[in-house]
Amino acid sequence: MTVFNETTKRDIMQKYDIQLAKFAFDIVQTVVMVGISIYVWLMTNHKANSTRIRDLESRHDSEIDELDTRLTSIETKLDAMPNQQSMNTLHKRINSQSQTLHKIEGELKGIADNNAMILEKLLKN
Structure with a gap:
């Protein structure tokens, strides 16, 4: 066993x-x-x-x-x-042109007044 x-x-x-x-x-x-x-x-x-x-x-x-x-x-x-300097230059040029234009405007007004006076004198005569 x-x-x-x-x-x-x-x-x-x-x-x-x-x-x-x-x-x-x-x-x-x-x-x-x-x-x-x-x-x-x-x-x-x-x-x-x-x-x-x-x-x-x-x-x-x-x-x-x-x-x-x-x-x-x-x-x-x-x-x-444009920079600031260019803008300033442009502004000055525009102002200059504006002054020139005013001057021409004044001269043209003077010429127109002269023409009106001449015309008036011619019409009176």
């Missing part, structure tokens, strides 16, 4: 060792699968974030290019506009 008991004990122990090994393998497999799932989830989020960041950078770059174009256009227009 001792041989039977030892063989039976050995069979029972081997059976428990196999079950324990299978259980340990299942735990390791579950841990590895959870680890892979977490890794995939993190990489997916990282990829999504990278894509969003790339999209934001692209939009940012296009907006900066548009603003640069607009700024260049404004600078070009400002360069073509």
Whole structure:
């Protein structure tokens, strides 16, 4: 009976060792699968974030290019506009022309008055 008991004990122990090994393998497999799932989830989020960041950078770059174009256009227009000194010179020239025009207006009025007097004298005679 001792041989039977030892063989039976050995069979029972081997059976428990196999079950324990299978259980340990299942735990390791579950841990590895959870680890892979977490890794995939993190990489997916990282990829999504990278894509969003790339999209934001692209939009940012296009907006900066548009603003640069607009700024260049404004600078070009400002360069073509007269400065204060040019405006002062233009104002002086306009004032000078205005004075000349008033002088010519006065002379023409005098000529018109003379013509009216000559016409009146000619009509009276």
